[in-house]
Amino acid sequence: MDLWQEAREQADGSLLLKVCELAEGYGSRESARKVRHVVENAIENDHEFVVLDFTGVDRCSSSFMDELVAKLVVKYGVINYTNVLRSAHLTGLTQGLANLSVLQRLKENRA
Numbered sequence: 517m518d519l520w521q522e523a524r525e526q527a528d529g530s531l532l533l534k535v536c537e538l539a540e541g542y543g544s545r546e547s548a549r550k551v552r553h554v555v556e557n558a559i560e561n562d563h564e565f566v567v568l569d570f571t572g573v574d575r576c577s578s579s580f581m582d583e584l585v586a587k588l589v590v591k592y593g594v595i596n597y598t599n600v601l602r603s604a605h606l607t608g609l610t611q612g613l614a615n616l617s618v619l620q621r622l623k624e625n626r627a
Contacts (some may be wrong), residue, residue: 531565534572535551535568536570536571536572537562543597548583548584554599556588556591564600565600566601567601568584568601568606570603570606570607571604573610577613585603586617590622
């Protein structure tokens, strides 16, 4: 795992994780869950910052975004999320689904 992470470390010390390399498709919760676990492990392994790169992910399901992005926001909290994780190249429909998933998940946790 150390060599795997070392290959993804950026000059600034952040870890670049490409969703297209980690996911087994963009339609299922199971695929997103696997990516989320990689992200959580990277954060917990003392990486100050993780960049989740969505290059090549033009379409995905709302359940994929809920399982990946929204659950990370809930786990780390809105403020802390931005201190440990950033999404890159998240645009168009995928960005809209991510925003909607986060809003829905936060409403559910508030109720």
